[in-house]
Amino acid sequence: MKLATFLLDGQRRVGALTERGLAVLDTPPGADLGELLRQGASLATLQALAQRSHQTVDPDAVTLLAPAAQPAKIICVGLNYADHTKESPYEQPDYPTLFLRATTSLTAHGAAIERPLASDSLDFEGEMVVVLGQGGRHIPKERALDCVFGYAVGNEVSVREYQFKSPQWTVGKNFDGTGAWGPYLVTADDLPAGGAGLKIETRLNGQTVQSSNTAEMIHDVASVIATVSEAMTLQPGDIIFSGTPAGVGLGRTPKLYMHAGDVVEVEIERIGLLRNTIRDEQRA
Secondary structure, three states, X not given: OEEEEEEEOOEEEEEEEEOOEEEEOOOOOOOOHHHHHXXXXXXXXXXXXXXXXXXXXXXXXXXXXXXXXXXXXXXXXXXXXXXXXXXOOOOOOOOOEEEEEOHHHEEEOOOEEEEOOOOOOEEOXXXXXXXXXXXXXXXXXXXXXHHEEEEEEEEEOEEHHHHOOOOOOOHHHOOOOOEEEEEEEEEHHHOOHHHOOOEEEEEEOOEEEEEEEHHHEOOOHHHHHHHHHOOOOEOOOOEXXXXXXXXXXXXXXXXXXXXXXXXXXXEEOOOEEEEEEEEEOOOO
């Protein structure tokens, strides 16, 4: 099932994509998918709501939002494709390279990503996003995929100059509105286990700049969930940006960064297409 959060009559609503369009689910107006998951909504519950829906809307006629606006945790995995590590200034670590994003760093399909006033080093990073439907602590790897509700397309955009100002990457990964994801969440039952074996591609102004397969991840989804849960309690609605393959602008000579007017697309087989434009931040 493909699910989306969108604006309808000025309010956030959740819908399921059908042949007729987005079937509007009978959920509290203002709630998004993340909130429904935090409240305990299951796949069966959402399927039943979709079957009972009496209203459909054209997805091209509404504003699609990020599936969840305020996940409790946004966990990111760096250096999770060996070819990307080789193009970076790092050695391949044995332990997953984990860092966090703030909710203010997220944005949606169709939204403009701003190239900040502070730097011109805005870089693309196509990634698969994992959305949790269940959580817990000390989750065994063999049960970790039971926690996954679904998957989405992501672009974990980085401001490289600020990423490398210090040994930790927080600032360069948290400029407002740079972590794009959506437009749809595809439930785990419709995809291979762990979202493995899916083609992932990033295009900048129509030119393919990243092309790989999620099977190439060093730390698979189950391993990441198990590892993170050793330290922190995972919760329904948490999301994980699972890492980017080679081809990023930083690794090229000359470097290929994004500028105002550019269009960046990330497409993952069977999940969907995420598209954003780039604009320059304006002084207040």
